[in-house]
Amino acid sequence: MRIFLSWVILCVSISFNAQARLNIEITEGMVAAVPIAVMKSEEEVRNAHGTSFEQLAVVIRNDLRMCGRFEPLMSAQEPGVENIVLGKVQALGNDNFMVSFQLLDVYKTNVLTQQTFQGVKQQDFRKLAHHISDVIYEKLTGIRGAFSTRVAYVMVTSTMNGKRYSLELADADGFNPITLVKSKEPIMSPSWSADGRQLAFVSFEKNRAEIYIMKVATGQRELLSRFPGINGAPAWSPDGRTLAVVLSKNGTPKIYLMDLMTKTLTQYTDGLSIDTEPAWSKDGRTLYFTSNRGGKPQIYRLDLATKKAERITYVGEYNARPMLTPDGKYLVMMHRSERGGSFNIASQELATGQVSVLTHANLDESPTLSPNGAMVLYGTQDGDRQVLGLVTLDGRGQLRLPAREGSVQEPAWSPFLS
């Protein structure tokens, strides 16, 4: 009877994502996911407000499931459980709660970490749960957690009068979506500034391509570029002073750098090829970009000091949409092995040139890395809709995140947010 009840709670908590536009749905098993129990401590006293650590546990279990390394459970009785998270919420009256948790090692019955938070309001439970997920993740993996980050994405819905496009922003688990821009014409290429305060994007609201930057906190936006032809693929430099953009005002799409203070433009690639999708290295000295200067789209590296470009990808007949991992060791990209084959997300180890294909559907695209470099969010097909997929950089954990309505595309994972 008790077991049945806890399974009912589990089912309810998964479909409870009714508020979120992006639902977490496990469609593929995860290899070598470590079982971890997350539950309320027996010490938690039932209080008049009905609040419980279980409200945070739901969020924490979802976070840990999403990162692909853990199999979160509601009970420590399951076999193979290595760690337990026990928490409790104490109501102190007047929307003032004290929340505490412990992360325990089952075998040694060690307390690996414990924290107590005072003065917590009920509306902050979700944010606090994400923070606890970060702490647990870092303690168990040594890697900084990315559960308190956000994802920007483009949502496309079909109405009787045609398609509607919107640029939206949600928590990394898909909750609390807000709409930043709504349009009858396409929106593309959302791109975060390194401080997480601004988003650049491409809008076709005026039936032509324009690049805007927008302050996330206020929604205030500024038009940066509306030259004839393509204005696309904006990418912020790590120091926030420069925006790389693609302009075709002189005939073919080339990469330019725009100084954000003076708005002056400098051209950095030339020739008759298509050059697009610039991505910065962390030291701001090189740009990776897609180019067909060798015939088919491949990824090149541009030295900004010398303006010299060299080809980086040699495996596969189509490589595009580069993004560098935070440690600079891997390139994540769109990849097609041979002509007529499927498009998938792949990683290339820059030191060796070795390519690993991470995903396996037909039309995977638009990869974006979590700021800790551990997870890749990307676009994939589900019938005639676009949905998001999630895969760990080692390719082992895979999830699908279907939207409740419409199509979701072009995810952009925020940096760490303070």
Place this chain on the structure above:
Amino acid sequence: MYTRGLRHLAVGLVLCLGVVGCSHNAKQGAKGQGAYTQGAGEGAGFVGSEQERELLSRNKIYFAFDSSGIDAGYADVINAHANYMRQTNRPVRIEGHADEQGSREYNVALGERRARAVANALAAQGVAPQQIAIVSFGKEKPEAMGHSEEAHRLNRRAVIVYEN
């Protein structure tokens, strides 16, 4: 005299109805593409045969995979549009598109190549370059849904859209 006038009137009426039919199609084609646009053939000052109006009602040019070369079969269509543009000076927007395969921004570039190819073909027929605007939507606005070869073929296109 009166009969001749009546006959001219009758022919004129048929042509007008034909034009309304043409422009209705053009409006249907232009639906969902943003600003309301009238089809070719409705502008004041246009003189042309019924065959020309038929060619003008065709405003989409399709392309082979990974290509921006215009098939010779479209020469008549392009000539008809070029004539119309030179006569009426109407501003026009060429919209370029790509199929769903490949990355989004790269496909914007492919779509633009197609739009430019059509714009260049029109300019080669004497249309003033300032009259022609180009925009590429890449793969963002597919006309045909689905993943078949046929859907891909229908999405690899450039569309001639007359602005008001």
